Amino acid sequence: MKWFKTRSYYLFIPSVLFLLIPLYGLGSAIAQSVRDNGAFTFQYYTSLFESERFLTSAGFSLQVSLVSSLLSLIIGLWITRACYPLLEKYTPRLIVWLPMLFPHFVWGYMVILLLSESGVLSQWMQMTGLIGVPADFPVWTRDPYGIGITLTYVWKEVPFVILMLLPVYASIKPEFYDLVQSLGGGAWERFKTVEWPHLLPVVVESFLIIFAFTLSAYEVPALLGTTYPEMLSVLSYDWFYGSVWEDRPLAFAAMSLMSVFLLMITCVAYLYLNRKRWRAMRGRIE
Numbered sequence: 604m605k606w607f608k609t610r611s612y613y614l615f616i617p618s619v620l621f622l623l624i625p626l627y628g629l630g631s632a633i634a635q636s637v638r639d640n641g642a643f644t645f646q647y648y649t650s651l652f653e654s655e656r657f658l659t660s661a662g663f664s665l666q667v668s669l670v671s672s673l674l675s676l677i678i679g680l681w682i683t684r685a686c687y688p689l690l691e692k693y694t695p696r697l698i699v700w701l702p703m704l705f706p707h708f709v710w711g712y713m714v715i716l717l718l719s720e721s722g723v724l725s726q727w728m729q730m731t732g733l734i735g736v737p738a739d740f741p742v743w744t745r746d747p748y749g750i751g752i753t754l755t756y757v758w759k760e761v762p763f764v765i766l767m768l769l770p771v772y773a774s775i776k777p778e779f780y781d782l783v784q785s786l787g788g789g790a791w792e793r794f795k796t797v798e799w800p801h802l803l804p805v806v807v808e809s810f811l812i813i814f815a816f817t818l819s820a821y822e823v824p825a826l827l828g829t830t831y832p833e834m835l836s837v838l839s840y841d842w843f844y845g846s847v848w849e850d851r852p853l854a855f856a857a858m859s860l861m862s863v864f865l866l867m868i869t870c871v872a873y874l875y876l877n878r879k880r881w882r883a884m885r886g887r888i889e
Contacts, residue, residue, distance in 0.1 A: 629862050636856035647856040656831075656838070657857065663832035667749040668818040671756035672810050678757065679764025680806070684798070687772045690765070703762045708822040711755045715827070718743045718751065744827050751827035752834070760813050767809045771801050807872050815865050819858075835861055 636647050651657045682699070683690065690696050702710065717723050725740040734740055744751035779797040788796070824834035833841075835857055842854035 629859070632855045632862070633859045636852055636859050639852070647852045648860070651853060651856055651860070657853075659832045660835050660838045663749065664818055664835040667752050667756075667824075667834065668814050670749075671753045671760070671817045672814040674753070674757045675760035675764050675813055676806060676810055679761045679809075680768060680802070682761065683765050683768040683772060684794075687769070690769060691773075696769070699765055700762050702759055703766070706822075707755065707759055707820065708826060710759050711751075711823045711826040714751050714755050714758070715744050718754070720744075745829050747829055747832065749828065749834075752823055755823050755827060756813075756817050760817075763813070764809050767805050768802065771805050772798075775801055804876050807876060811865075811869055811872055814868075818865070819861060 637643055637645065639646060690699065715722065719725065720737045720740045720742065725737050728734045728740065729737060743754070775797060780793055783793045783796055819836055821836040821840060824837050828834055828837060839854040839857045842850040
């Protein structure tokens with residue numbers, strides 16, 4: 604009752620109003636995907652799961668998003684853990700966060716300039732005699748494995764991971780490390796017993812943010828991807844803006860499935876992170 608007396612619930616009004624916009628968009632997309640000439644139908648969802656193009660695109664999108672997210676987390680965690688004393692200083696921290704100032708498509712163009720068959724690295728290897736012609740350079744952009752897309756996202760998201768993890772390391776007291784060391788624990792024990800319990804919620808949150816963005820973003824896959832297989836965002840864009848009007852509900856259905864999938868894994872992650880707290884509130888302390 605005290606919470607209502609202080610009227611703290613007013614603080615939720617801006618967030619609720621902000622969420623109305625994406626929720627309205629999601630609701631409209633779902634409504635468009637289950638309606639055919641005014642009649643309720645699941646025809647478009649059935650067509651999606653019968654489409655080899657959609658299934659291939661979904662698998663490719665999940666692969667690229669999962670690999671990009673995990674690599675970003677691993678590299679970001681390693682850099683933060685290894686260079687934390689250095690990153691406490693303003694200048695090194697600013698240098699690490701510099702890529703966050705530029706949009707993703709800028710880094711996509713950077714990957715093309717550096718790693719394409721006619722890029723800087725290819726020309727340098729040709730001048731040094733490592734390769735004979737530009738065609739001998741490995742295909743790292745517009746490739747069927749999404750290497751260029753993955754490199755772009757990793758390059759861009761590692762600074763974000765460092766941004767998320769730095770406050771966690773700043774909050775860990777040095778006495779915890781001294782306690783583990785006094786008990787004979789090594790580097791792995793310090794990480795497992797001291798750092799990981801603090802890092803886990805932030806790591807899960809960072810993974811969900813990166814995974815959701817890479818799965819649904821359009822500009823980088825459109826710039827660095829191929830025509831087949833293609834990311835779901837590019838496929839949905841083609842269906843929505845294509846010349847075949849009947850494909851537009853397929854775009855709504857594909858993006859609705861993606862949104863529901865992201866909401867489901869977010870709920871699962873939330874339940875996992877709060878399991879111990881809920882058990883403690885019910886008197887079941889592990």
